[in-house]
Amino acid sequence: MKYDPQAIETKWQETWATNGDFHTDHTSDKPKHYVLEMFPYPSGNIHMGHVRNYSLGDVVARFMRMKGKNVMHPMGWDAFGLPAENAAIKNNIHPAKWTHSNIDNMRSQLSRLGYSFDWRRELATCDKEYYRWEQLFFLKFLEKGLLYRKRQAQNWCPTCNTVLANEQVEDGLCWRCDTVVEQRDLAQWFLKITDYAEELLADLEKLKGGWPDRVISMQENWIGKSVGAEIEFKVEDSEEVIPVFTTRPDTAFGVSFMSLAPEHPMVEKLIEGKEQADDVRAFVKRITNMDRIERTSDNLEKEGIFTGAYCINPLNGTKVPVYVANFVLVDYGTGAVMAVPAHDQRDFEFARKYDLPINVVIQPEDEKLDPTTMTEAYTAPGVMVNSGDFSGLTNEEGKDKVAVWLQENTCGKKTINYRLRDWNISRQRYWGAPIPVVYCDECGIVPEKEENLPIELPLNVQTHQDGRSPLPDTPEFINCTCPKCGKPARRETDTMDTFVESSWYFARYTDAQNHEAPFTPEALNYWAPVDQYIGGVEHAILHLLYARFFTKALRDCDYLDFDEPFSNLLTQGMVLMDGSKMSKSKGNVVDPTDMIARYGADTVRLFCLFAAPPERDFEWSESGIDGSFRFVNRIWRLIEELEGELLTAAPCSSTADDCTCKEAKNIRLKEHETVKKAGDDIEQRFQFNTAIAAVMELVNELYLAKDALKGDEKGRKVLSSAISTVINLMSPFTPHLCEEIWEMLGHTDRLVHAQWPTYSEEAMVKDVLTVVVQVNGKVRARLEVPAAASKDEVEELAKNDANVLKHIEGKTIRKVIVVPGKLVNIVAN
Ligand code: ANZ
Ligand code: ZN
The missing domain is CATH 1.10.730.10 (Isoleucyl-tRNA Synthetase; Domain 1)
Structure with missing residues (x-):
């Protein structure tokens, strides 16, 4: 009989399905094992990357089942997001219809691969049965002070009328229409992930061994903890004070100017009435329209402009000019930098460009730095010089001593800064989970009542050709009553970032059919955390960090009792074609x-x-x-x-x-x-x-x-x-x-x-072993000897081998070394 995979495979897929062979629940007394692959975006068809991902997971799931574990292996769909809206515009089909038909297609493709999923747990994040719980979490987080609304500059495409994520800005242009992207102030909802910065960092310790080192260090860098000090600089002839954040208080005697972020609120006050005012404003406008990626790139040409104002270094009383500089970010530290050109490369480049003083305050042991001939900043350790009473200390000692002095003299303090920013979850998108708040003229921002959830995304809308969300002009959606005073109010029209959905789906799988709650604690606490998570390394930062944060936030709202969602992580490589990634645009796809x-x-x-x-x-x-x-x-x-x-x-x-x-x-x-x-x-x-x-x-x-x-x-x-x-x-x-x-x-x-x-x-246990016989370092025989033979017996056998005999004939044997089961070494001359 010829091997007929089509017949065999469909037969067994049906058999497994009818018998529910992969169904599991949390009442088993076997030890549990939760295997999860990152769920797919329903883009239309599965590709080889999916096949690899789910095949890896399926091996783990099937293997663990054979090892006697109660294995949960679920599957679902990360179903909200931009491509559905784009396809809707392009093909004039509703995003919901597009998404659901893709899901149907991809479900049957996955089924044809015979993965051992418990399909009863299937979920799609665009279903109200899913996102209603996310809206509930939103309300809980709001209550707990983990969510707030704030105005912030966003990438904005004036043609598409929408905010763009950093990833959607290419060389300063909109990815979709090539319009120059602007920065626009918009009020957005933020999740306070920064409250958890320290815990997110510390708990990486628990993941060591279970997660790839590379991913752990990427998360560490993203959180970006910096230990240093805040130093207050008084503005000359004014009551104002500008604090700076520095990781190098030991260099404070070398400050030769100050740099402010263009968006720093002091800029306007400093230039008021000064001749530079208009030029500074023009500079600020130009720089604030650049996107963040460009602003933080190492290759950025350092630029700045003098404000006309000065401030006073509290350590030595010197007066330094205040500049606005393009490389200073408003939302890191205090948005102001004390510039030490001799010991910071960016400041060095800036000082050379604008001819500002370079003061050496850290001397290396083995050479003497000369500011007139230096070609780059000296950033390595050394001894403090030209630093008043601190001179002579090593710079490491100095860091602490200067910080203590600042504290004692009430002009500064030790501080810690994190690079991590709060998570903006507002999207001016249609195809996402509605944010459950309303705006009332009487009461302001009012959270929806829990009993009104879900706030359903209306399906009967007309999508706009230019990509604008249809929600703001859907009266049935925006017109609502205030949950507090009952008067007419307006509904929030932004939807949630799709990363919110993927932050807790692993928890929903444990009880996916629950209509009363997001999950029951018994099911979740039995299955969680995920024992083995598998997915692409492209999610090493955002998705994994958000899911880790969400877990901790849900824990603090008493929804669960563990700290980390994924105990072990496997990051799979890519499937390439002719050396490059398979992609539709390259036309090198194997279906x-x-x-x-x-x-x-x-x-x-x-x-x-x-x-x-x-x-x-x-x-x-x-x-x-x-x-x-x-x-x-x-x-x-x-x-x-x-x-x-x-x-x-x-x-x-x-x-x-x-x-x-x-x-x-x-x-x-x-x-x-x-x-x-x-x-x-x-x-x-x-x-x-x-x-x-x-x-x-x-x-x-x-x-x-x-x-x-x-x-x-x-x-x-x-x-x-x-x-x-x-x-x-x-x-x-x-x-x-x-x-x-x-x-x-x-x-x-x-x-x-x-x-x-x-x-x-x-x-x-082997009963014969192969032993190599060397004479004076050269292999002369390979012998099969009984495994039970003694050292002496092996030596005798070796010495009596015909070829060995030939090579020791007429010589005196000086030494014989026997390594049992491996080697006999004979030295003879
Ligand atoms: C003076 C100084 C002297 C600095 C020196 C460094 C070396 P990390 O490690 O990334 O935290 N800085 C502070 N706030 C900034 C902002 N908003 N935008 C751009 N740069 C900023 O870096 C901290 C250092 O980056 C701080 O220490 C500050 O420069 C600069 F020899 O202060 B430093
Ligand atoms: Zn009201």
Whole structure:
């Protein structure tokens, strides 16, 4: 019978589904294991990156099930977001319709791959049954003071009439229409993630070992903790004070000017009535229209303008000019910088450009810095000089001493700053979860009542060609009554950032059909945290940080009782084509559906798993998928050829007594070694490719030994046991093929309920070992010696080998070293 993947695969997919083989709940007394892959955006079709992601997760899920765990493996859809709106505009189809038909299509594509999902837990974030809980969290966070509204400059496209995320601004232009992006002040809702900066940083400690180091350090950098001091500079001839944030209080005697962010509120006061005023205003306008990415780039040409004002350095009383500079950010530290050109590179470049003084206050041990000849700032450690009473201290000592002095003299204090910003969750978008607040002329901003949730996103709207949200001109949506005073009010028309949905979906899966609550604590606290999370490294910062924050915020609102959502993280590499990422725009896409039609799902899965270790990128190749197909067929043929000869045997069921010949002994040894290797590779290292390679070797051995073994009852037992092991070991990778063969072998219980085979040490004891014999450092023989032989016996055998004899003939043996099981080294002259 020819291997027919289409027939076999659909048969087993149906069988597993009808029997609910992957359904699990939280009342089991087995230990739980929660396996989760990052859920897909329903863009239309699944691509190879998805196949790789979900195949990796499915191996973990199936393996853990075989290891006796109660495994939850859910799937759902990250279904709100911009592409649906764009497609709606382009194809004149409603975003809801577009999204749901994509979901239907992708669900059937995923089903065709045979993943062991518990589909009863499926969710789509655009369903009101999902986002209503998010609206509830919004109200809880508001109550708890974790949410606030603030005006802030945003990237704004005047043509599309909408805010753009930083990622949607390309070289200062709108990604969609190439209009120059402006900065516009808008009132937005912010989640106070900065309240959790310290905990988010500290808890990374708990994730070490379970998360890739690279991701941990990316999160650390994103949170960006800086320890330093705030120093207050008095403005000359004024009552005003400008505090600066510095990580280098030890350099304070070297300040030669001050730089303010263009948006700094003091700028207007400083230039008032001064001749520079108009020029400064023009400069500020130009710089504030640049986007943040450009402003923070290292290549930014440093520019600034003198305000005409001066301030006083509290440490030495010197008077320094105040500049406005393009590289100073308003929302970091205090938005003002004490500039020390001798020891800070940006200040150095700025000072050279505008001919400002460079004062050396830190001297290195081995050279003497000369400000007139320096070509760059000196930023390494050294000894404080020209620093009053602090001179002579090392700069590390100085950092603390200066900070203490500031505190004692009430002109500064030690402080900590984080690079992390509060999370702006407002989007001027239609296809998102409505924000549950209303604006009332009497009462101001009023949260919706819980019993009014969900605030449904109206589906009966006309989307605008230019991408503007239709919500502000949908009267049925905006006109509402104030929950507080009952008078007419207006509904918030911004929707939530889609990252809000993906921040808690892992929790909803634990109780996805609950209509009374987002989840029950019993279900969530049983399943959570996720034991193994798998996804692309492109989410290393935002999604993972937001989900970590959300977990802590929900914990503090008494919704759950753990601190971190994902105990272990595996970041998978990309699937490449001709060395670059597969993408529609490059036209280098391999469609999984085509591949499944040609080779079957098992082969496609196998190739994605065998091509490389999970974390590494790999190239899609015809020869690669052909190779996987050949291996699948090789297993199939082995069974076919032995039809009628095989017994219905459990894996690792043959005994030492069954091994009456060399071949049998060898097969049994190899069988047990393979169980050990494959299990270790999967469990400890996610080395699925080497686990598969080990099974391939066993299959090769079986081909070589089968004729010798199939002749008698004991031999057949050995053969059947080993084949049964192959089928079990391969079942997480090629589940349909294995399930079919399992049935052909006469098993009545489905393979999805089988246990992972267990090896025995006894079977792995070798009775002959290969020993290399060297004479004066050169290999002269390889001997098969009984494993039980003593050192002396091995030495005798070595000395009597014909070739060795030839090389020691007529010489005196000076020394013999025996490394048991490996080597005999003879020194003779
Ligand atoms: C004086 C100084 C001397 C500095 C020196 C550095 C070296 P991190 O480590 O990133 O926290 N700074 C402070 N606020 C800023 C802002 N809003 N925009 C741009 N730069 C700002 O960097 C802290 C340092 O960055 C601060 O320490 C300040 O320059 C600058 F030899 O103060 B420093
Ligand atoms: Zn009101």
